[in-house]
Amino acid sequence: MSLNEPIERRHFLQALGLLGAVATVEGASGAAHRLSAAVRVTRADPGDPPPIPNEVVQRIYAERFQGRPIQTGRITLDIPLMAEDGRYVPVIIESDLPQTEEQYLKSVFLIVDHNPDPLVTAYHFTPVLGPLKLQTRIKMKRTSWIRAIAETSSGELYADYLKVETSLNGCG
Amino acid sequence: MPETGKTRIVLPERIGRDEVIRVQVIVQHPMDTGFFRDANAVIIPAWFIHDVRVSYGGEEIARFEWTSGVSKDPMLSFQLRAVREGPLTFVWRDNRDREYTGSTEIKFAAA
Numbered sequence: 001m002s003l004n005e006p007i008e009r010r011h012f013l014q015a016l017g018l019l020g021a022v023a024t025v026e027g028a029s030g031a032a033h034r035l036s037a038a039v040r041v042t043r044a045d046p047g048d049p050p051p052i053p054n055e056v057v058q059r060i061y062a063e064r065f066q067g068r069p070i071q072t073g074r075i076t077l078d079i080p081l082m083a084e085d086g087r088y089v090p091v092i093i094e095s096d097l098p099q100t101e102e103q104y105l106k107s108v109f110l111i112v113d114h115n116p117d118p119l120v121t122a123y124h125f126t127p128v129l130g131p132l133k134l135q136t137r138i139k140m141k142r143t144s145w146i147r148a149i150a151e152t153s154s155g156e157l158y159a160d161y162l163k164v165e166t167s168l169n170g171c172g
Numbered sequence: 173m174p175e176t177g178k179t180r181i182v183l184p185e186r187i188g189r190d191e192v193i194r195v196q197v198i199v200q201h202p203m204d205t206g207f208f209r210d211a212n213a214v215i216i217p218a219w220f221i222h223d224v225r226v227s228y229g230g231e232e233i234a235r236f237e238w239t240s241g242v243s244k245d246p247m248l249s250f251q252l253r254a255v256r257e258g259p260l261t262f263v264w265r266d267n268r269d270r271e272y273t274g275s276t277e278i279k280f281a282a283a
Contacts, residue, residue, distance in 0.1 A: 087243060116205070116207065121242060122236070123234065123236050124236070128255060130193070130250075133250065135247075135250075137246070139241050171205050
């Protein structure tokens, strides 16, 4: 417990700081905002998701989503302030979708368009989990859109997209 | 010395029945992508956890597909509904087919 608690606490405080920053600077059009000297994070317009960038991401979409429509909203992706180091990019994914026996989040997919293996993680859940509030750390090879896509038990898809500019290659 | 597969699970100190709790877990693993070289310019082979199974009271409650795109010494936190007392167990499997297990007990605080 003593091993990771200080690290975790630090990340959590940074995450809180970012959420505050996003709330204050994010414009109605999802305009780019500068988070620090080294990092820029841009949120996609709800009506304008980023285009599929390459065949690998195309294949992930075909396999996992089978051409079903993906709505923007109901899930939020946030990146705290440390993304200048591509080896440790903290990620927070949250959702207000219910987690009950009748209706729940079945899966969450995290895709980094320009990573060697773009589907960085896929999480599969059951109703016993609480409402989605997930934190982890991922690697980024270079500046890229990141996609968080949630699938409900009834097969609906919800997404949020962030463009994260990072300088230090974390993938090799 | 790193101890690959060593798992730390952090839960709230007091847990009430049916409470939604935050579970934090960290596992020691290099999560090598296979694209980096060591100091002697020799490729460090890919070595990463790709399959995670989470069980609670003997029942599988979550499964995670990971790649080497997850950071070294993976850290994850998520919310869980504490519906029963019992073990919360993580089984990590990597691309060398090694398996590591970390477990803790979920117990309800006395009223």
